[in-house]
Amino acid sequence: xxxxxxxxxxxxxxxxxxxxxxxxxxxxxxxxxxxxxxxxxxxxxxxxxxxxxxxxxxxxxxxxxxxxxxxxxxxxxxxxxxxxxxxxxxxxxxxxxxxxxxxxxxxxxxxxxxxxxxxxxxxxxxxxxxxxxxxxxxxxxxxxxxxxxxxxxxxxxxxxxxxxxxxxxxxxxxxxxxxxxxxxxxxxxxxxxxxxxxxxxxxxxxxxxxxxxxxxxxxxxxxxxxxxxxxxxxxxxxxxxxxxxxxxxxxxxxxxxxxxxxxxxxxxxxxxxxxxxxxxxxxxxxxxxxxxxxxxxxxxxxxxxxxxxx
Numbered sequence: 001x002x003x004x005x006x007x008x009x010x011x012x013x014x015x016x017x018x019x020x021x022x023x024x025x026x027x028x029x030x031x032x033x034x035x036x037x038x039x040x041x042x043x044x045x046x047x048x049x050x051x052x053x054x055x056x057x058x059x060x061x062x063x064x065x066x067x068x069x070x071x072x073x074x075x076x077x078x079x080x081x082x083x084x085x086x087x088x089x090x091x092x093x094x095x096x097x098x099x100x101x102x103x104x105x106x107x108x109x110x111x112x113x114x115x116x117x118x119x120x121x122x123x124x125x126x127x128x129x130x131x132x133x134x135x136x137x138x139x140x141x142x143x144x145x146x147x148x149x150x151x152x153x154x155x156x157x158x159x160x161x162x163x164x165x166x167x168x169x170x171x172x173x174x175x176x177x178x179x180x181x182x183x184x185x186x187x188x189x190x191x192x193x194x195x196x197x198x199x200x201x202x203x204x205x206x207x208x209x210x211x212x213x214x215x216x217x218x219x220x221x222x223x224x225x226x227x228x229x230x231x232x233x234x235x236x237x238x239x240x241x242x243x244x245x246x247x248x249x250x251x252x253x254x255x256x257x258x259x260x261x262x263x264x265x266x267x268x269x270x271x272x273x274x275x276x277x278x279x280x281x282x283x284x285x286x287x288x289x290x291x292x293x294x295x296x297x298x299x300x301x302x303x304x305x306x307x308x309x310x
Contacts, residue, residue, distance in 0.1 A: 001061055002295035003052070003091075005045060005070040006287040008099055009033040009120035009141075009150070010202040014048035016056070017292045027051035031120065031202055034074035035140050038083035041072065045088060067093035069295040071102030071287055073121055074140060097294060097302045099287065100125045100138065106290025107258035107283035110299030114240050115283065116233060119261035120205040122148035126240045131300035134307065136236050141201040147232035149263050152211050153204030155225055156181060157196065164189070171221040180210050212266045229263075230270035237278055256281040 001024070002017040010031040016024045029051075032044035045068070053060040068091050075081055075098040085094045100123035104115040108127065116124040122145045123138035141150045159169045160181055184207060185195045195203070215222035237257050256279040259268065264282055271280045293299035 001066060002292060003049065003066050003068045004288050004291035004295060005048065005068065005072075006099060006102060006291060007032050007041065007044070007070055007072040009035070009073050009200075010205055012044050012048060013286075013288060014045075014052065015288050015292075016052050017295070019296075021292055021296065023288075025052045025055045027055070032072070033121070033201070034072055034077045034080040034084070036074075036200070038080045038087060041080075041084050042087040045070070045084075063090040064092055066091060067095070067295070069095045069097070069291045071097050071099040071291050073099045073123075073138075075099070076138070077140075095294070097291075098123065098125070098135065098138065098304075100135065101127075101133065101302045101304075102287040102290040102294070103260040103283065104133075104258070104290065105293055105299040106285040106287050107260065109285075110290075110293050113255070113258060114237075115258040115260060116237060116240075117261040118148060118233065118259065118263040118267060120149050120201050121145040122151070122233070122236070122261075124236045124240050125304075127300065132303050132305050134240065135304050136239050141204070145201075147229040147236070147267075149205030149208035150201040151204075151232075152225055152229060152263075153207035155228070156207050156211055157185065157192075157204070159221075160185075161192070169221060171224045173221045174214070174219055177210065177214050177219060177222065180214075181207060184210070208263060212263070216266075226267065226270050227274065230267055230274045233267065233271060234275040234278070237275070241278075255279065258283040260287065 005014045008031050012029045012032050014027045018024055027048045029044045029047045032041040075096050081096045088094050100117050103117045104125045107115050112127050112129050114126040124136040125133055127133045137144055145151050163173050186192050211222045211225050215226045258281055260283045
């Protein structure tokens with residue numbers, strides 16, 4: 001059996017797979033990206049495992065008999081993955097990959113391809129024929145993840161504080177939108193300052209559904225935010241695509257860029273409008289399936305080639 005975990009900034013999903021790939025038990029918990037620390041992540045992993053053990057009862061394997069494959073947001077933060085492995089020493093093994101890689105091999109069934117995951121954070125990856133991969137974004141909030149849910153929430157809060165100060169944004173902000181954001185962040189200056197002092201990426205991302213809802217209703221300001229997010233994602237996509245396609249299968253019009261994550265579907269119309277030459281497609285396969293493929297040796301081991309800085 002294989003214990004697989006898809007760990008993001010807002011949500012953690014886990015499953016116990018049979019050797020043949022059947023999901024035996026599912027469980028979930030709050031997010032545990034490694035930006036929140038290895039200790040927090042370890043607590044969430046154990047919480048999910050205890051749920052699985054409770055469901056399986058006497059049929060549950062011992063920790064010493066089960067290996068973990070986990071796709072974790074923030075997997076490349078120096079030292080945190082090693083610390084997490086040390087803390088979870090009761091398990092037979094722990095293999096950590098980036099959450100984007102789990103989603104990528106799930107979308108392509110382990111074959112070469114490109115995926116951008118848009119949730120609380122944002123990351124893009126491309127897997128090559130030789131098993132190497134490259135990654136883009138994934139720098140973490142707030143310096144990176146442009147186009148993500150947390151980024152949308154940050155933009156909304158930045159413009160909201162200007163609105164409160166009497167500085168008019170480029171697009172008019174509706175009173176209904178302001179009231180719904182204030183219902184989350186607090187209604188006065190003291191409340192907002194207190195909220196932002198304690199806010200994590202998932203708290204900023206909690207504002208994104210408000211932006212999506214008002215954009216779908218035609219709100220000009222929220223439409224502009226969604227369009228900005230789509231431009232950020234398109235810029236990332238361009239860095240992952242072949243610069244000089246050598247075959248028909250390398251053409252971005254032919255070969256899709258897969259999208260996953262909670263914001264992929266709401267953003268799809270804006271991506272298609274803003275970049276018609278890219279074949280955007282929503283991945284219908286959950287990242288846990290890709291993590292099973294890695295656990296079973298049916299997908300290439302993650303081997304990210306660093307990009308040159310200069």
